[in-house]
Amino acid sequence: GENVEQHPSTLSVQEGDSAVIKCTYSDSASNYFPWYKQELGKGPQLIIDIRSNVGEKKDQRIAVTLNKTAKHFSLHITETQPEDSAVYFCAPPGAGNMLTFGGGTRLMVKP
């Protein structure tokens, strides 16, 4: 099955700085690469995703980059704000095309 690793597990940044979270996967057949954000007391919510026919996708302050050769994709958040504080999960599909969640990254943005 899909083996997904996420780094770092915790990340603390100053407001206004950038944050980068990396996700490494094992299944070379994966073709869908989503990032979910989970705030306290809520379920995960998709914030950005990319399919394997593109290398980068941007949505305002959030971007995802994909390196299929190296089997990793990254979440980039620029100009971080306190409301970006949350747990972020990558979730590339694995066996049966079901989402396989990484271990999560707790992002803390200090005002």
Add this chain to the structure above:
Amino acid sequence: DTEVTQTPKHLVMGMTNKKSLKCEQHMGHRAMYWYKQKAKKPPELMFVYSYEKLSINESVPSRFSPECPNSSLLNLHLHALQPEDSALYLCASSPRTGAYEQYFGPGTRLTVT
């Protein structure tokens, strides 16, 4: 309406009780999911329904019994649970199974005493 609702928000039950968790979506999605999430861990897939039929059971103990009465509703019946079953139970839906965005509800926080 892109909302998945779950009831109740919190549930405390004894090990001999029988209770049910409910999930509802009105997005016309034909895939629905139950996940279990322990503190500081990622969601773990429990069950998948596709077109109201159970398609995946991730070796979940029989004390958890899912039910999909129609395309908008998903239930999880609980019986004779153990304290280690205490967790956040998340429901999600997507247009179909596969590489699609999943919409998650807020979850039911379950405590087994």
